[in-house]
Amino acid sequence: MANLSVALAGLNLKNPILTASGTFGYGQEYEDFMDLSRLGGVVTKSITKEPRAGNPPFRVTEVPGGMLNSIGLANVGMEAFVKEKLPFLRKIRTRVIVNIAGNSVNDYETVVSRLDREEGIDAYEINLSCPNVKEGGLTFGKNPAEVFRITQNVRLHTKRPLIVKLTPNVTSIGDLAQAAVEGGADILSAINTLVGMAVDVKTRKPILGKITGGFSGPALKSIALAKVFEVVQRVSVPVIGIGGIFSAEDVMEFLLVGASAVQIGTANFINPGISEKIVRDLQTLCDEQGIKHVKEIIGKLEIHEGAVFSQ
Numbered sequence: 665m666a667n668l669s670v671a672l673a674g675l676n677l678k679n680p681i682l683t684a685s686g687t688f689g690y691g692q693e694y695e696d697f698m699d700l701s702r703l704g705g706v707v708t709k710s711i712t713k714e715p716r717a718g719n720p721p722f723r724v725t726e727v728p729g730g731m732l733n734s735i736g737l738a739n740v741g742m743e744a745f746v747k748e749k750l751p752f753l754r755k756i757r758t759r760v761i762v763n764i765a766g767n768s769v770n771d772y773e774t775v776v777s778r779l780d781r782e783e784g785i786d787a788y789e790i791n792l793s794c795p796n797v798k799e800g801g802l803t804f805g806k807n808p809a810e811v812f813r814i815t816q817n818v819r820l821h822t823k824r825p826l827i828v829k830l831t832p833n834v835t836s837i838g839d840l841a842q843a844a845v846e847g848g849a850d851i852l853s854a855i856n857t858l859v860g861m862a863v864d865v866k867t868r869k870p871i872l873g874k875i876t877g878g879f880s881g882p883a884l885k886s887i888a889l890a891k892v893f894e895v896v897q898r899v900s901v902p903v904i905g906i907g908g909i910f911s912a913e914d915v916m917e918f919l920l921v922g923a924s925a926v927q928i929g930t931a932n933f934i935n936p937g938i939s940e941k942i943v944r945d946l947q948t949l950c951d952e953q954g955i956k957h958v959k960e961i962i963g964k965l966e967i968h969e970g971a972v973f974s975q
């Protein structure tokens with residue numbers, strides 16, 4: 665049987681399958697649907713300093729090829745996370761990655777410092793890419809100088825692996841990747857959702873309460889593959905691929921373009937047990953292809969002779 669373990673800059677995973685932030689609650693919501701210990705790890709919904717109620721409805725809507733969300737960072741806040749959610753996560757026998765968001769550099773520093781006092785967290789994913797809140801997230805996340813500044817400041821507060829999650833809503837995701845690495849990121853994850861919109865022609869109103877939202881789902885995959893490819897050409901830290909992954913074949917595409925692991929997002933809403941199924945299917949796919957260790961295929965895309973990559 666193929667060995668599925670991967671090592672990402674101090675974050676060792678039993679397999680490359682993680683769940684994507686915002687699609688997997690705080691893990692416990694999925695315990696009836698799968699054996700969570702079979703996953704490479706779980707990434708929580710973004711945690712902020714204070715609890716947040718999120719945006720007005722509608723907050724999600726289906727669109728061709730995927731869905732839009734405008735959740736607005738609804739979460740329990742860092743203190744309730746530590747008291748009510750972390751005790752469960754400590755018991756699941758897989759890696760726990762806490763996604764963190766904020767409105768200022770100080771917010772990110774406060775949340776990381778607080779969580780760093782707690783056992784049972786294997787890494788942080790710094791969300792610099794929320795498309796649905798005006799104050800923070802995307803405002804920082806689009807600007808390489810801000811990405812550098814936040815990463816550098818957060819870095820001072822933890823020795824745990826730091827993942828910076830990048831937005832695709834920019835001209836050059838490579839510039840963001842480089843800024844995050846220069847600021848001290850150990851690992852990058854890409855991509856967050858693409859800004860999108862849907863309109864009700866009867867009411868002539870936007871369907872989402874906040875007008876626009878983040879697009880995710882199967883149609884995001886080809887865009888995400890190109891963005892991950894762009895990032896891995898630019899930096900040498902491990903990259904976690906995210907976007908429209910619904911099968912083991914999708915996972916393999918991301919590994920071939922250079923991702924060291926992946927996150928499963930929107931697929932969890934269609935089949936809440938799919939992440940564990942993808943782990944099983946990846947095992948079968950590797951065995952069928954005679955792959956001894958999944959890490960053999962990371963970045964092994966065979967480029968057509970003479971082809972030149974330009975973004």
Ligand code: RRO
Nearest residue numbers: 734735736737794796857878
């Ligand atoms: O909560 C959200 O609306 C949200 C976040 Br924080 C994010 O990073 N990406 C997204 O699509 N939605």
